[in-house]
Amino acid sequence: MENDLSMLSPAAAQFLAADHGMLIGGEFVAAESGDTFPVVDPTSGKEIAFVAKGEQRDVDAAVKAARKAFDSGPWPIMKPSSRARVLLKLADLLEQHATEIADIESVNSGRTVPNTRAFDVDLSVDYLRYMAGWATKIHGETYTPSVPYVPDTDFFSYTLREPVGVVGAITPWNVPLCQAIWKIAPVLATGCTMVLKPAEQTPLTVIRFSELLNEAGVPPGVVNIVTGMGHSAGAALVEHPDVNKISFTGSTEIGQIIAAKSGESLKHCTLELGGKSAMLVFPDADAEITIQGTAMAIFGNHGQNCCAGSRLYVHKDRFDEIVAGIVDFAKGIKLGPALSPDTEMGPLVSKVQQKRVLGYIDSGVEEGAELLVGGRKVTQSGCYVEPTVLGNVTDDMKVVQEEIFGPVLVVTPFDDLDDAVEKANMTKYGLGASIWTKDISTVHRLVPRLQAGTVWVNTHNVLDLAVPFGGVKSSGIGRELGEEAIRHHTDLKTVTMAL
Numbered sequence: 001m002e003n004d005l006s007m008l009s010p011a012a013a014q015f016l017a018a019d020h021g022m023l024i025g026g027e028f029v030a031a032e033s034g035d036t037f038p039v040v041d042p043t044s045g046k047e048i049a050f051v052a053k054g055e056q057r058d059v060d061a062a063v064k065a066a067r068k069a070f071d072s073g074p075w076p077i078m079k080p081s082s083r084a085r086v087l088l089k090l091a092d093l094l095e096q097h098a099t100e101i102a103d104i105e106s107v108n109s110g111r112t113v114p115n116t117r118a119f120d121v122d123l124s125v126d127y128l129r130y131m132a133g134w135a136t137k138i139h140g141e142t143y144t145p146s147v148p149y150v151p152d153t154d155f156f157s158y159t160l161r162e163p164v165g166v167v168g169a170i171t172p173w174n175v176p177l178c179q180a181i182w183k184i185a186p187v188l189a190t191g192c193t194m195v196l197k198p199a200e201q202t203p204l205t206v207i208r209f210s211e212l213l214n215e216a217g218v219p220p221g222v223v224n225i226v227t228g229m230g231h232s233a234g235a236a237l238v239e240h241p242d243v244n245k246i247s248f249t250g251s252t253e254i255g256q257i258i259a260a261k262s263g264e265s266l267k268h269c270t271l272e273l274g275g276k277s278a279m280l281v282f283p284d285a286d287a288e289i290t291i292q293g294t295a296m297a298i299f300g301n302h303g304q305n306c307c308a309g310s311r312l313y314v315h316k317d318r319f320d321e322i323v324a325g326i327v328d329f330a331k332g333i334k335l336g337p338a339l340s341p342d343t344e345m346g347p348l349v350s351k352v353q354q355k356r357v358l359g360y361i362d363s364g365v366e367e368g369a370e371l372l373v374g375g376r377k378v379t380q381s382g383c384y385v386e387p388t389v390l391g392n393v394t395d396d397m398k399v400v401q402e403e404i405f406g407p408v409l410v411v412t413p414f415d416d417l418d419d420a421v422e423k424a425n426m427t428k429y430g431l432g433a434s435i436w437t438k439d440i441s442t443v444h445r446l447v448p449r450l451q452a453g454t455v456w457v458n459t460h461n462v463l464d465l466a467v468p469f470g471g472v473k474s475s476g477i478g479r480e481l482g483e484e485a486i487r488h489h490t491d492l493k494t495v496t497m498a499l
């Protein structure tokens with residue numbers, strides 16, 4: 001159940017064998033302290049690389065570089081079409097290194113190569129190209145003010161949409177490069193500059209990507225990467241007075257701290273946080289589509305998705321049939337090392353996550369839940385957790401209320417539409433929800449009543465780069481992707497003139 005590292009592409013193997021600095025002001029540098037930290041392959045628990053352990057001093061240097069690149073560099077004032085060309089070049093370069101980067105990500109995050117290729121590489125290439133298109137389409141509006149208290153003068157007003165400045169971005173480990181590109185692409189399109197701190201568990205593909213920035217023509221200091229821990233490097237970035245906006249994806253717990261800190265200095269703040277998304281299956285739902293779709297909603301990416309469908313509510317008339325189908329699906333998933341071609345699900349990202357997820361499963365069983373399938377850790381050294389379904393759960397259980405962020409589904413029957421709505425809305429989270437039915441009136445009655453940033457119908461977890469994504473309640477503030485990402489990286493300047 002360990003990776004056969006001889007299967008790595010030569011370029012990936014070469015990258016893993018090298019030392020990795022941080023990108024600050026266009027140069028790769030060690031941490032000022034000289035410290036490094038290990039990166040681990042979760043199939044074996046073995047160390048595979050060492051990266052610089054950046055701290056406050058390094059964050060300071062990176063913010064200084066980003067500030068200089070924004071305040072006096074060419075990037076914010078460059079012609080939009082030139083910025084677009086740089087984004088397109090970056091996309092081409094990433095595409096050219098697709099095999100290498102997917103391999104590195106699979107070894108580092110434990111996810112299969114087709115998974116990292118599709119979501120970390122291909123989707124990132126697409127987003128860079130999508131955002132290249134936006135660079136030339138950012139614009140303000142014109143107004144004809146009446147100003148009734150100055151009757152004898154005509155006025156004209158317009159708005160400019162300007163970059164917010166230096167963005168501090170902090171990303172998680174579940175889809176590491178994709179999460180980083182969701183932050184980097186809109187920064188580049190809008191003419192902002194940035195300091196990015198990737199998750200300490202999975203910094204490698206962000207570092208590899210950062211090596212492509214100079215070649216693509218991104219000027220020094222526009223994108224700076226500081227690797228390090230959340231409580232030191234991450235916190236220093238959030239508290240830095242020269243940062244204008246924080247863009248964070250991660251846990252609700254840390255999101256709340258970041259929102260409070262950002263508030264002290266009134267930074268812009270976009271937060272993509274946790275979820276406990278409900279899936280509601282109605283009596284007329286198509287069995288095959290529903291079983292396959294809901295099972296993948298929780299087991300896809302090992303359940304390590306903020307919008308994973310982690311709570312299943314099925315109308316009581318279909319409950320046994322749908323749950324039996326999902327349990328069978330779970331039994332059929334082939335666990336194995338990320339690099340093996342026949343693996344369908346690899347390990348979780350780390351020992352910490354494995355312990356956390358198994359702890360949740362144990363707590364559910366202790367509180368009276370029934371283990372319908374899964375629940376075991378599979379190997380001693382790797383971070384595997386079997387796809388798991390818990391039945392006989394009650395609303396107050398931790399496994400029902402809290403984000404587990406692993407392949408663990410809780411299942412409960414419901415009586416009618418009102419009951420389904422009440423159950424769907426009863427956690428603190430509000431990221432996603434899905435409705436499984438062929439009845440269009442059920443869909444339209446439900447959509448306005450669900451507390452969620454995204455509602456899916458007969459599908460789940462489907463994100464598109466053009467479609468805004470984000471949460472309500474404790475799942476976050478603001479939206480990423482689409483035009484919303486441009487709005488969240490720009491400020492309006494209003495100009496009013498007397499004619």
Ligand code: NAI
Nearest residue numbers: 171172198199230231234235250251254273274306403405
């Ligand atoms: P986390 O929220 O602690 O880490 C996410 C990022 O924030 C990492 O880059 C980390 O270094 C940074 N960070 C941590 N503390 C910070 C601080 N005080 N100031 C600034 N940055 C800080 O998430 P963690 O501990 O890796 O995972 C714990 C749980 O969080 C997971 O089990 C899952 O439930 C949830 N989570 C949700 C994610 C999502 O996409 N919504 C992603 C990752 C985790």
Ligand code: MG
Nearest residue numbers: 230251253254
């Ligand atoms: Mg944490």
